[in-house]
Amino acid sequence: MPRYTDVHRSLKGTTFKDVAAAHQKDLSVQNKYGVMFLKFWVDEKEGTVFCLSEAPNREAPAKAHGEAHGLLPHETYEVLEGS
Amino acid sequence: MPRYTDVHRSLKGTTFKDVAAAHQKDLSVQNKYGVMFLKFWVDEKEGTVFCLSEAPNREAPAKAHGEAHGLLPHETYEVLEGS
Numbered sequence: 742m743p744r745y746t747d748v749h750r751s752l753k754g755t756t757f758k759d760v761a762a763a764h765q766k767d768l769s770v771q772n773k774y775g776v777m778f779l780k781f782w783v784d785e786k787e788g789t790v791f792c793l794s795e796a797p798n799r800e801a802p803a804k805a806h807g808e809a810h811g812l813l814p815h816e817t818y819e820v821l822e823g824s
Numbered sequence: 825m826p827r828y829t830d831v832h833r834s835l836k837g838t839t840f841k842d843v844a845a846a847h848q849k850d851l852s853v854q855n856k857y858g859v860m861f862l863k864f865w866v867d868e869k870e871g872t873v874f875c876l877s878e879a880p881n882r883e884a885p886a887k888a889h890g891e892a893h894g895l896l897p898h899e900t901y902e903v904l905e906g907s
Contacts, residue, residue, distance in 0.1 A: 746865055746874060757904045764906060782829055782876075782903035789901055791829060791874070793865075818872055820865035821840045823847060 747814035
């Protein structure tokens with residue numbers, strides 16, 4: 742399945758703990774959309790969050806976010822991963 | 825050490841293979857800057873690259889990129905990671 746990095750911006754005042762709680766909500770609905778949320782990264786100062794997922798298509802992670810907590814991504818990238 | 829996600833944009837036409845080669849150059853100079861490049865993600869269609877690193881400060885990953893291949897990031901985020 743393709744991997745996606747989605748970017749959420751303009752979340753100033755949102756803490757890592759807030760995002761971890763939202764991520765738990767993502768995990769609770771992800772199967773319904775065929776999504777597997779893998780990791781997330783939070784820049785608390787900038788209010789920017791990155792979510793990495795595997796999903797059947799570009800729309801699926803946003804749909805899962807929408808149902809889980811309503812915080813839709815501002816950008817979604819289909820990515821190939823290397824290390 | 826803090827973790828940083830840096831974002832490189834406007835790289836249309838750049839392939840995953842190109843980025844993997846640049847990443848190898850990053851690895852060859854990273855110790856000089858105290859940086860450990862961990863992973864990278866490439867959206868070939870958008871020409872966007874994300875690099876995740878551990879580094880002593882925000883400037884260090886860009887300095888390593890500068891020496892390695894000259895492709896400086898457009899944005900750098902200090903991030904906390906969760907899964």
